Amino acid sequence: MTKQLAAVLGTGQTHHRAKRTDVSMPGLLREAIDRAMADAQVGWDDIEAVVLGKAPDLFEGVMMPELFLADALGANGKPLLRVHTAGSVGGSTALVATSLIQSGVHRRVLTVAFEKQSESNAMWGLSILPPFQMPVGAGAGGYFAPHVRSYIRRSGAPEHIGAIVAAKDRRNGALNPYAHLRQTDITVESVQASQMLWDPIRYDETCPSSDGACAMVLGDEASGDAVPGGAAWVHSTAMRTEPTTFAGRDQVNPQAGRDAAAALWHEAGITDPLSEVDVAEIYVPFSWFEPMWLENLGFTAEGEGWKVTEAGDTAIGGRLPVNPSGGVLSSNPIGASGMLRFSEAAKQVMGRAGDYQVDGARLALGHAYGGGSQYFSMWVVGSHKP
């Protein structure tokens, strides 16, 4: 391997809301970028390249928005890349930016991901029916609900597990000043009393639709060494893809996710993720995906993920705090949601997570998935060099 070391030098994100009518798209991006650059203590001259990610262009009605955003991104005269890998895109974008450093091509790179969903109607954007493809026409919740039912049947999980996750993530979100939903008083009982949307998924177990952006400044070893208080060092990265539908595909526990996790832990030298990883930011847009992804990622054996959740091990202060920031259940600007997971993992190992800081976090997972549970991207970051 000739890979160079890469590190997160600083992170920034917007306040997430259903409608950010106070800012344009460039304004939204700059809110996150300016915070990330201030956090990293760098100026525009320090940035050598920009990598932008977001989910479908139809969400904002702009074809290849990186082109018109080049000015706001400070990218004029520099290399600018645009990544799109469905809902995992925020994570993939961070990984492409990381490879600009790891390949030795650049020393400092700005990466940013966003979605301004209020510019259009996301359900419309996702509901176009192309010929020769299986129509879903049920929105994301309708697509994933059968997978959740299948998981419950296969694992024998009791029905309150989803509510435990929702109550935990929303209370965590209340500790995060940038979160869209901040529900201090939410309980397992109140989640269970909320409207059933797509059986067994209830209203309070679904992610919101948010406007928001997330940015990070990444750097090489020398830049990482210079970060006061310590950078977040990239220990390993992984991306895997499989098609949406084919005979024999396991949509509850997809092979692409398992393969990505295996590659990730192997590169990071981790043999027992549950005891070695201190905190995990996992892409959980519907509450039941916490136990499902705990299994898919190899934190537990198949069918055992819900037991870790039920025992309270995934709460802040537990064995493996999952989504201390509030996660996707508290803020979901789709294109940025994956990068938020990656940057929140970095904030934890840098000791910059404020009221939801996990004590002694030294190794953290950032995870994202997209499409019909078919695109996976993830990284492990640490407070120490790999």
Next chain:
Amino acid sequence: MPEVAVAGFAQAPNVRETAGTTNGVEMLVPILAEVFAATGLSKQDIGFWCSGSSDYLAGRAFSFIAAVDAIGAFPPIHESHVEMDAAWALYEAWLKIRTGEVDTALVYGFGKASAGQLRRVLALQLDPYVLAPLWPDSLSLAGLQARLGLEAGLWSEKDLAEVAARARADATDNPAAQLSGRVDVAELLDTPYVADPLRTHDIAPVTDGAAVLVLASAERARDLVDRPAILTGVEHRVDSPVLGARDLTRSPSTEAAARALDLDGVELAELHAPFTHQELILRRALGLNGDVRISPSGGALTGNPMFSAGLARIGEAAARIHRGEAGKTLAHATSGPVLQQNLLAVLEAR
């Protein structure tokens, strides 16, 4: 850092309209088979996959997901996608091999421009708050750019027609080209304007197409092809989107990318110029002298498959090295309105 080489290239016929579905991924299946046959590789041998395409061309969200079906269902692949011309997917794959994480990569691009009205679709690349609502279409914007050059004395309408005639003549040797043949410059100048001062021959035809390219570490590439085309430099830059903020008769991003590369001794240059006057802008930005052969494939003026035309320029430049016809070549890709974003790749036989 390991050196990276182009080890294989295939492209679909550049046609006015395919009969396939709106995303056009059907065009990928035969050309994936073609590069696998030529290199002896199979799906399982590919360390990293990266593609370039556009949802807006297909008129639907997540159009690129269908392309994974063209690769085959299982096992899962190590994959990424850029919503740009696949030349930028090549850049991402080039980085991946340079990190040492993988030693092969397959890059592909595809687009069915005939699925919509291309000149109007491309208007949606403009600033959505102040410019796109006026619907300036891509041909009109190129017309403004051509007019600025005419009035500055940088070229004449005859210069532009000569570019078109040369491109079509060169394309007679390219079985993938959409347009080819001998044409008379005087006759071209007798045809009506489409977007004054541009005529039909000044404008790349609407084209459906796809391209596939295999990258490998230089060491691995020697097992796959007799004369690998080593990528000795890849650079790209973007310019301001504000049309009034830059001199449209120049291409500062191309100039900056060229400054970071060694272009001495380049024998031929495959330029992604969808308009005749843009070839002249690029030649000046690159400082190419008269000895450098320009777009011997016929270039984008004889077939401009959206989102794979840039990648195909790199493939054409590499194929000349594979076939022993050149020792050092240059390839160029563009993206965005009036040459906003530009990528250069230098390829060498070693």
